[in-house]
Amino acid sequence: RRIMAGKNMTKTNRPIRRRVTFLLEDEPGKVVAVAGSFNDWLPDKQLVDKNGDGIYTGTMMLEPGVYEYKFVINGEWKIDERNPNFVPNDIGSLNSVLELESK
Numbered sequence: 001r002r003i004m005a006g007k008n009m010t011k012t013n014r015p016i017r018r019r020v021t022f023l024l025e026d027e028p029g030k031v032v033a034v035a036g037s038f039n040d041w042l043p044d045k046q047l048v049d050k051n052g053d054g055i056y057t058g059t060m061m062l063e064p065g066v067y068e069y070k071f072v073i074n075g076e077w078k079i080d081e082r083n084p085n086f087v088p089n090d091i092g093s094l095n096s097v098l099e100l101e102s103k
Contacts, residue, residue, distance in 0.1 A: 017061040018100055022047060023082070024056045024071050032056040035077075036069025036095075043072040064102040068095035 022034045024047060033043040038060065047056035068087065070077045079086055080096040089095045 015063045015102060017063050019059055020062050020098065020100065021057055021059045022069075022071075022080075024073070024080070025082075026054050026056065026073060028052050028054045030056075030074050032074075033072045034058060034060075034069055035072055036067050036098075038062055038067045038069070047071075062100055064100045067098045067100070069098060070095055 022045075024032055026032065028049055030049075032047040032049075034045050034047060035041045035043040039045060045058055045060060047058040049056045068089070070079060072078075077093075079094050083096045083098070085097040085099070086094045087097055
């Protein structure tokens with residue numbers, strides 16, 4: 001497979017990754033993670049409530065593309081209510097959608 005280098009490619013011909021911050025507002029003291037098509041739906045990316053005020057954040061570096069994801073709050077899978085973009089999934093619920101364009 002041959003990839004042409006352009007303004008959105010690094011010197012190693014890989015697309016430039018972009019910093020994405022996931023944010024969830026909920027009650028303090030919960031265990032919150034984000035899982036999606038970017039990490040094989042493994043809820044291993046923990047979001048942190050740095051100030052103990054119920055605002056959980058976590059940052060990832062992702063390549064441009066379209067990703068589906070959900071938050072996992074105390075083991076319960078939930079869509080991102082702050083994101084109006086979602087699609088039905090294979091298990092009869094919804095997944096939030098994140099679209100990262102190349103700059």
